[in-house]
Amino acid sequence: MLVGILLALFNLLQTSVFASPVISGAHTLSDFLDRSANFNDDSVISAFVGELKSLSSNDSSKCEQCITRLAIGKSLSLLRPELVPPVFTRWCKETAYMSNSTCTSTFSRNTVSTSYTGTNFADMLSLMDPFSYDGQLYCFYKEKACPKPKTPNVTLEHMWPSKQPKHFLAPEPSANDTFNVLHISDFHIELDYTVGAETNCTLSMCCSPNSKNAKSRTSHNSTAIGWNSYHDSFYTNNSFVRGPLIDVFQNQSIWSPATTFGSYTCDAPEILVNSTLNSIAKFCEDNSIQFDFAIFTGDMVDHDELALTSFDLTVQSEEIAFRDIKDKLGDVAVYSVMGNHDSFPYGELAQENHGFLNYFSYNAELMADLWEDFGWLGPEESQYARKHYTGFSVETPRGLKIISLNSNVWYQKNHYAYWNASQPDTFGQMEFLIEELVESESKNQRVWIIAHIPFSQEALPLPAKMFAEVVERFSPYTIANIFFGHTHKDQFEILYSVPGTDGKTVENAVAFAWISQAVTPWINNNPSWRYYTIDAKTFSVMNAYNYYTKLNETFTNNGDEPLWEFEYSSREGYNIDWPEIAPLNATYWHKVATRINESVEYNQMYENFAMRFSPFVPDCSKSSSCDLNYCYLTSFTVDEYDDCVAQIPTASS
Ligand SMILES: *[C@@H]1O[C@H](CO)[C@@H](O)[C@H](O)[C@H]1NC(C)=O
Ligand SMILES: *[C@@H]1O[C@H](CO)[C@@H](O)[C@H](O)[C@H]1NC(C)=O
Ligand SMILES: *[C@@H]1O[C@H](CO)[C@@H](O)[C@H](O)[C@H]1NC(C)=O
Ligand SMILES: *[C@@H]1O[C@H](CO)[C@@H](O)[C@H](O)[C@H]1NC(C)=O
Ligand SMILES: *[C@@H]1O[C@H](CO)[C@@H](O)[C@H](O)[C@H]1NC(C)=O
Ligand SMILES: *[C@@H]1O[C@H](CO)[C@@H](O)[C@H](O)[C@H]1NC(C)=O
Numbered sequence: 001m002l003v004g005i006l007l008a009l010f011n012l013l014q015t016s017v018f019a020s021p022v023i024s025g026a027h028t029l030s031d032f033l034d035r036s037a038n039f040n041d042d043s044v045i046s047a048f049v050g051e052l053k054s055l056s057s058n059d060s061s062k063c064e065q066c067i068t069r070l071a072i073g074k075s076l077s078l079l080r081p082e083l084v085p086p087v088f089t090r091w092c093k094e095t096a097y098m099s100n101s102t103c104t105s106t107f108s109r110n111t112v113s114t115s116y117t118g119t120n121f122a123d124m125l126s127l128m129d130p131f132s133y134d135g136q137l138y139c140f141y142k143e144k145a146c147p148k149p150k151t152p153n154v155t156l157e158h159m160w161p162s163k164q165p166k167h168f169l170a171p172e173p174s175a176n177d178t179f180n181v182l183h184i185s186d187f188h189i190e191l192d193y194t195v196g197a198e199t200n201c202t203l204s205m206c207c208s209p210n211s212k213n214a215k216s217r218t219s220h221n222s223t224a225i226g227w228n229s230y231h232d233s234f235y236t237n238n239s240f241v242r243g244p245l246i247d248v249f250q251n252q253s254i255w256s257p258a259t260t261f262g263s264y265t266c267d268a269p270e271i272l273v274n275s276t277l278n279s280i281a282k283f284c285e286d287n288s289i290q291f292d293f294a295i296f297t298g299d300m301v302d303h304d305e306l307a308l309t310s311f312d313l314t315v316q317s318e319e320i321a322f323r324d325i326k327d328k329l330g331d332v333a334v335y336s337v338m339g340n341h342d343s344f345p346y347g348e349l350a351q352e353n354h355g356f357l358n359y360f361s362y363n364a365e366l367m368a369d370l371w372e373d374f375g376w377l378g379p380e381e382s383q384y385a386r387k388h389y390t391g392f393s394v395e396t397p398r399g400l401k402i403i404s405l406n407s408n409v410w411y412q413k414n415h416y417a418y419w420n421a422s423q424p425d426t427f428g429q430m431e432f433l434i435e436e437l438v439e440s441e442s443k444n445q446r447v448w449i450i451a452h453i454p455f456s457q458e459a460l461p462l463p464a465k466m467f468a469e470v471v472e473r474f475s476p477y478t479i480a481n482i483f484f485g486h487t488h489k490d491q492f493e494i495l496y497s498v499p500g501t502d503g504k505t506v507e508n509a510v511a512f513a514w515i516s517q518a519v520t521p522w523i524n525n526n527p528s529w530r531y532y533t534i535d536a537k538t539f540s541v542m543n544a545y546n547y548y549t550k551l552n553e554t555f556t557n558n559g560d561e562p563l564w565e566f567e568y569s570s571r572e573g574y575n576i577d578w579p580e581i582a583p584l585n586a587t588y589w590h591k592v593a594t595r596i597n598e599s600v601e602y603n604q605m606y607e608n609f610a611m612r613f614s615p616f617v618p619d620c621s622k623s624s625s626c627d628l629n630y631c632y633l634t635s636f637t638v639d640e641y642d643d644c645v646a647q648i649p650t651a652s653s
């Protein structure tokens with residue numbers, strides 16, 4: 001059997017590696033065969049590590065080396081996939097290719113207690129073609145070793161009927177009948193948040209028991225009188241119970257201790273999530289407002305190191321987040337997406353039909369059960385969501401269709417998105433989306449699309465291009481709105497029907513997406529939520545009302561609850577001349593973006609809103625941090641964003 005494996009290995013190396021244009025010699029192979037006379041894991045590992053190491057002594061380019069490493073890894077993955085993680089981890093560390101901890105989290109296999117991604121790397125290798133677009137794409141995004149490859153020119157237009165003249169117009173709003181929808185996003189609940197832990201940390205996740213500042217401090221901070229360090233405070237039956245005060249300044253090694261409700265460098269303690277949800281419930285009660293339903297655009301799990309992100313933590317965070325939502329919002333149905341953090345291992349998601357479904361189906365099953373139990377999905381919708389984790393749809397009682405997409409499909413960190421990457425739809429997600437849209441269009445039904453990660457950054461270029469093509473085809477007649485989360489900033493982005501700077505005109509603005517602010521303050525933002533007033537006939541958004549709390553005021557408030565306040569509304573906030581009866585559509589946001597481009601004052605206004613007036617909002621008149629805002633807001637895909645940024649002198653220099 002060993003001989004069989006060896007021969008197969010030899011053949012593979014012959015065909016897939018040494019036949020490649022990048023490697024011409026097979027000098028190490030005979031060494032390998034010799035040493036493998038007593039074939040065992042250690043010798044295979046050593047041989048492959050040696051092979052990988054020898055590449056860097058060559059004067060081939062970094063890009064060629066990266067591609068060749070993938071080819072060697074692929075050979076190994078086809079025979080001994082379990083040896084890919086130890087080989088790549090060892091090679092990575094011994095050549096100091098990345099820091100040891102990054103080597104470990106990138107290439108080691110995951111266990112139930114760590115969210116490492118080496119297992120997924122091995123899966124990817126087994127399916128990818130290193131010498132095609134796949135390898136180029138991987139070596140650009142994952143290792144910054146190759147130049148960005150050109151995005152393939154593919155189209156999905158054969159999958160839909162042609163766009164009729166009426167499809168270029170959105171239906172007219174009713175002008176007199178609206179309802180309300182809540183939008184919440186990015187909780188990132190930090191379950192081990194510890195009052196008194198370091199917020200000014202250089203190691204580990206801040207505010208966790210492991211967080212440390214590598215530099216020790218010399219003097220005690222006696223200025224922090226009234227510091228809010230009441231631990232074990234909590235909400236029960238919507239009433240707030242303040243816990244006992246602890247002297248967090250006793251520990252001389254802490255620079256800046258975590259307070260009760262959160263910190264700008266930390267994710268949300270559960271009590272902040274409860275405060276947020278209570279503020280929503282109280283707002284409704286005080287103002288006699290009801291939400292027809294809510295949308296949640298993902299990310300319940302915190303930003304802890306992958307070494308400390310376990311399967312249990314992932315599941316627990318998801319369950320607690322939804323339990324708290326259900327508890328505070330009562331009968332309001334919540335339609336959700338999964339974020340990149342709501343997956344184990346982190347950021348990964350496999351196609352449903354290529355053998356790795358079983359790693360991820362637990363999550364879809366858990367969510368579908370929970371959402372059905374809470375009364376948010378009907379039995380049929382839940383059954384679909386449980387079986388099709390890349391996307392499902394629901395129809396609200398008023399007849400709006402909501403399509404929920406799992407954005408790990410296009411996430412740059414998801415290894416499974418790197419095989420057959422030049423094909424438009426290995427996940428079958430686009431096919432699902434298009435079928436839903438074609439069906440709705442034929443019934444004159446309007447649609448909302450919800451997903452976590454926007455397509456303008458952190459998305460892979462081809463899926464972004466495909467999505468933009470679909471959105472353009474079905475806007476503005478069928479697609480009424482698109483909602484994302486992920487960035488933690490209050491943002492929007494516009495899709496123009498003609499690419500490039502010259503295409504960014506009012507006539508070409510066809511669609512746009514809302515990007516929601518977050519509940520987590522991480523990083524440097526005030527916690528926030530919003531609701532929309534929706535035209536009942538067209539499901540267009542008439543206005544968005546944003547609420548926030550000034551987190552810094554909770555640092556010295558004797559442990560009282562945060563104060564939640566109205567921040568601004570999207571219709572009035574930017575002071576744009578816009579007819580009262582017109583919805584906030586792509587044309588409106590084009591006008592806002594144009595003002596932001598033309599005036600520092602508007603750019604500043606946008607930054608203030610994006611970060612909810614936190615103490616860390618940059619001063620746009622003095623810093624360059626606001627220079628890319630216009631590119632961001634007017635680029636719908638990652639290629640458009642990259643092209644736009646490349647034209648800005650300060651950014652590309
Ligand atoms: C290094 O490159 C040279 C020429 O480009 C080639 O002959 C040799 O086989 C390469 N070695 C490895 C290990 O790829
Ligand atoms: C990284 O790991 C390698 C191999 O295990 C070891 O030799 C090296 O000392 C480590 N480097 C650091 C900075 O710890
Ligand atoms: C795709 O088409 C555009 C415009 O025709 C062209 O500039 C680009 O090079 C093409 N890309 C590829 C990968 O062929
Ligand atoms: C809105 O106006 C239409 C047409 O004028 C009318 O039929 C409808 O009853 C009105 N709806 C409400 C909620 O006032
Ligand atoms: C003080 O804080 C550090 C973290 O910066 C922690 O390691 C240490 O255990 C704490 N000491 C005490 C007495 O709590
Ligand atoms: C001491 O605490 C105060 C109050 O939080 C803070 O503003 C200040 O930055 C701290 N000083 C140092 C040196 O950490």
Ligand SMILES: *[C@@H]1O[C@H](CO)[C@@H](O)[C@H](O)[C@H]1NC(C)=O
Binds near residue numbers: 235236270271274323
């Ligand atoms: C948050 O609210 C949930 C549900 O009401 C409750 O079970 C939990 O104990 C609360 N936690 C805190 C820290 O307030």
Ligand SMILES: *[C@@H]1O[C@H](CO)[C@@H](O)[C@H](O)[C@H]1NC(C)=O
Binds near residue numbers: 236237
């Ligand atoms: C919460 O409310 C329930 C029902 O009103 C009551 O039975 C329970 O004792 C209350 N819990 C606390 C801690 O006040």
Ligand SMILES: *[C@@H]1O[C@H](CO)[C@@H](O)[C@H](O)[C@H]1NC(C)=O
Binds near residue numbers: 202213214215255256
């Ligand atoms: C944070 O820690 C650094 C040392 O790592 C120190 O120089 C800085 O003053 C600290 N900032 C605050 C606000 O405590």
Ligand SMILES: *[C@@H]1O[C@H](CO)[C@@H](O)[C@H](O)[C@H]1NC(C)=O
Binds near residue numbers: 127354420423
């Ligand atoms: C990748 O695409 C090729 C070409 O269309 C196809 O033959 C192959 O089966 C695909 N790979 C997988 C694993 O589906």
Ligand SMILES: *[C@@H]1O[C@H](CO)[C@@H](O)[C@H](O)[C@H]1NC(C)=O
Binds near residue numbers: 587588
């Ligand atoms: C947005 O609404 C205005 C006013 O009704 C309309 O003129 C414009 O065409 C709409 N834009 C889009 C992209 O639908």
Ligand SMILES: *[C@@H]1O[C@H](CO)[C@@H](O)[C@H](O)[C@H]1NC(C)=O
Binds near residue numbers: 550553614615616
């Ligand atoms: C909180 O931050 C805001 C914005 O920088 C500032 O205006 C306010 O004075 C701060 N409040 C406290 C209590 O520090």
